[in-house]
Amino acid sequence: MLLRDVAERLGCELRGDGGVEILRVAAIDHAGPGDLTFVANPRYATHLARTQAAAVIVSKGVATLLPSLLSTNPYLTYARAVALLHPEERSEPGVHPSAQVDPSAVLDQGVHVGALVVIGARARIGRGSVLHPLVGIAEEATLGEDCVLHSGVQVRERCRLGNRVIVQNGAVIGADGFGFAKDEHGRYHKIPQRGIVVIEDDVEIGALTAIDRAALAETRIARGAKLDNLVQIGHSVTIGEDTVLAGQVGVAGHLDVGDGVIATAQTGIPASIEAGRVVSGYPALDNRAWLKSSAVFGRLPELQKRVRELEREIEELKKRLGPA
Amino acid sequence: MLLRDVAERLGCELRGDGGVEILRVAAIDHAGPGDLTFVANPRYATHLARTQAAAVIVSKGVATLLPSLLSTNPYLTYARAVALLHPEERSEPGVHPSAQVDPSAVLDQGVHVGALVVIGARARIGRGSVLHPLVGIAEEATLGEDCVLHSGVQVRERCRLGNRVIVQNGAVIGADGFGFAKDEHGRYHKIPQRGIVVIEDDVEIGALTAIDRAALAETRIARGAKLDNLVQIGHSVTIGEDTVLAGQVGVAGHLDVGDGVIATAQTGIPASIEAGRVVSGYPALDNRAWLKSSAVFGRLPELQKRVRELEREIEELKKRLGPA
Amino acid sequence: MLLRDVAERLGCELRGDGGVEILRVAAIDHAGPGDLTFVANPRYATHLARTQAAAVIVSKGVATLLPSLLSTNPYLTYARAVALLHPEERSEPGVHPSAQVDPSAVLDQGVHVGALVVIGARARIGRGSVLHPLVGIAEEATLGEDCVLHSGVQVRERCRLGNRVIVQNGAVIGADGFGFAKDEHGRYHKIPQRGIVVIEDDVEIGALTAIDRAALAETRIARGAKLDNLVQIGHSVTIGEDTVLAGQVGVAGHLDVGDGVIATAQTGIPASIEAGRVVSGYPALDNRAWLKSSAVFGRLPELQKRVRELEREIEELKKRLGPA
Secondary structure, eight states: BHHHHHHHTTOOEESTTTOBBEEOOOTOOOTOOOEEEOOOOOGGGGGGGOOOOOEEEEEETOOSSSOOOEEESHHHHHHHHHHSSSSSOOOSEOOOTTTTEEETTOOTTTEEETTEEEOTTTTTEEETTTEEEEEETTOEEEEEOOEOOOOOOOOTTEEEESOEEEEEOOOEEEEEOOOEEEEETSSSOOOOOOOOOEEEETTTTTTEEEEEOOSSSEEETTTTOOOOOTTOOOOEEEEEETOOOOOEEOOTOEEEEEEEEEETTOOOOOOOBBBTTTETTTTTTTHHHHHHHHHHTHHHHHHHHHHHHHHHHHHHEEEEEOOO | HHHHHHEEEEEEHEOTTTOBBBOOOOOTTOOOOTEEEOOOOOGGGGGGGGGOOOOEEEEOOOOOOOEEEOSSSSSHHHHHHHHHHHHOOOSSSSTTTOOOOOOTEEEEEEEEOOOOOOTTOOOOEEETTHHHHHHHHEEEEEEEETTTTTOOEETTTTTTOOTOOOEEEOOEEOOOOOEEOTTTTSSEEEEOOEEEEEEEOOOOEEETTTEOOOSEEEEETTTOOOEEEEEEEEOOEEOOOTTTEOOEEEEEOEEOOOOEEOOOOEEOOOOOTTTOOOOTTTTTTHHHHHHHHHHHHHHHHHHHHHHHHHHHHHHHHHHHHOOO | HHHHHHHHTTTTESSSOTBBBOOOETTTTOOOTTTTOOOOOOOGGGGGGOOOOEEEETTTTOOOOOOEEOOOOOOHHHHHHHHHHHHOOOOOSSEEEOEOOTOOEETTOEEETTTTTOTTTOHHHHHEEEEEOOOOOTOEEEOOOOEEEEEEOEEEOEEETTTEEEEEETTTEEEEEOOEETTTTEEEEEOOOOOOOOOTTTTTEOOOEEOOOOOOSSSETTTTOOTTTTTETTTOEEOTTTEEEETTOEEOTOOOETTTEEEOTTTOOOOOOOOEEEEEHHHHHHHHHHHHHHHHHOOOOOOOOHHHHHHHHHHHHHHHOOOO
């Protein structure tokens, strides 16, 4: 595709030679002839002098002699360029003959059901959704339109997914919450978990992430939230809109995590989090405070030594001053 | 169901009008007409004044004008009420035609084998057990009576599950332990893992939890233990009776975790734990000590600053006192 | 097998009676008659006096009256003895009739494809590889020779595994990396993930471990690396040769972890790690430093108290000295 055509498709202003041929997108330190690259972080602008790329997506302010696509948000334009130049193979509509679809399940138009998928009784799969091989959809679960469930995903009974939900491989939606009542002998009795999980539109769920169903009501992942791999969401939790949980984050049961929260990798969330916060560590702290505390953590032996030294010095001073 | 019938079925003393109709169970802050709710924690008793619930499960000491079921353990009674009023759909006995059951496997009476389940040679499934879709049971593995394995669970060769074991979706029982011998070139050689995993009666295993088989003997999860999601159990570990491991807990190989231990979420256990302890953090500390240390962790930058200030003050005092 | 035959097969020098019968391998504290045991760690040599084992693998320097196999690396010899005395049942070549193998996929000689395996279009499975039940191999993925993929493993499109790669149950290779571009409304847009995962020879991947594909290039796990269970590898990461990542380790995207690195359990790696380091904690520190800091962490409340005490003492000293 010619750069001028890329510019048009992405709605970008073109600077320089629009006639260069673009074959693919590549990171700036890997890019060669035929590659469109991008500078989203001004720190990388220094790479522009020596890149072999054919063209670059940049902010208006960035100076370069390379043919350029000007963007107010180069990273977002890059995302669109990848989609344009590296299109995914479409999964053709149809049901693989080895799939086990209950006769009472409803599949809307254009649905793709891969090999060895199981769809339970009264489940409903919305228009254009794609179920890759070995996915299990239990009874009465519902998926909206244009969802993509990668191989090995399990969706439990009655859970509800909105539109354009993407679930990576092996994730589990709607397993029983972790609830037990202790009897007088110290033994635990299961609280039956009869609620559901609701996943709103435009959510992405990472590989091997587990989202538990509520005991009675619902666990909810709100519109646009993005969960990375191996994340644990306890039952009756609400995750806010556009909230991002990085890899291996854990959220205890019965909490509200507000809109637009970011939890960095391995964060453990034991209490509700207000909208807009960036949190880290376990128990979760504000990210900046956690970074500072973590820095001191690495120097704790030295700090302890300094306190010991101070104690010695004080003792000495007290001796010199004699009895009070 | 009338409240008086619920009382009878749950073996509770009734206080107030037994003729109210009970349709379902609900948490006290969600309950409306037709709902039975509960107060297990006295902190929530204040909600009683304004709940719309039709009736409530309470301890004898709790004052309320609502029709009540009196219980010495309201939380346990609540668990039973959920089971009574929200019965699960029974999985009918039978083997789905798409399941792949080795002819040498033995299925006892009343077993349910879902779609696309694989059962290997000489495996045995005890009476009344339920295997949901896409479960894999390898050669010579055995399950006791009334087990429930949710979709996507994998049980490896020769592992043994007791009675009433519940395994949530995607959990892996009996993968190879992590054992390698280093050679003189710094390369690792696999120690073959030929032991098994034994899971005793009344254990529940969370979604996407991994319990490794021993190299030679066994990894054992004792009666009544409850493991949450994404828990990692190393090989040759023993987990005690009625022990609770919350989400994302990890237990290193070759350890004993005693009976009645509680490990809070994300705890990392690098050494054996005595019975009855409540532990947190990594490396695991007593929960109270960990909570206190964690509180100080959040103030470490301030503590460091105070130490620096003390050093300055001592220097000043020393100056004022002159040479010793 | 007679001990002298074991000695010959393992290439060990024999000391004592080579005519004793060896039935199996056992740990020194479990070993009984017929058992071959080993002492790899000199700490365990004290067990030699009272073991019931028939024979023992030891270093030359270890004194014992038991019939012995002498080894310069007893732990490695033990690994080989387990393989010799506890041979695994071979998976016979062939394709289970319930497997769904795309006609365009290529299976080399001696491949075993278990029940309900899915192999996508143009995928290639190398000679002697074994796919256990319910494994999914997506389009154009390739496996080398003598790989073993345990049940429930998912390999995504175009990913490439070398020779002798072992993947434990439920692991996910090649799910989408976690990349999103934020727009001016605070909403996230997916960066399409079109790269792959490359796994080199002799790598082992633990159960329920997730290794993400790169956006454009590749995520690479180099020769001989060993990853334990529930490990998270972000996209575009490189893991070095013979590197060991213990259970629940997380590696953020776009990093290089050098050769021969060891990360202990639950380590979180937010930045590249040089070859040969042993790291722990989050953010990852050198293991020794982390151990020392962790020890102080457990005493933080006491340290805080000591600082408070010092502040009091300084105040008192200042009072005694009067105004400066």
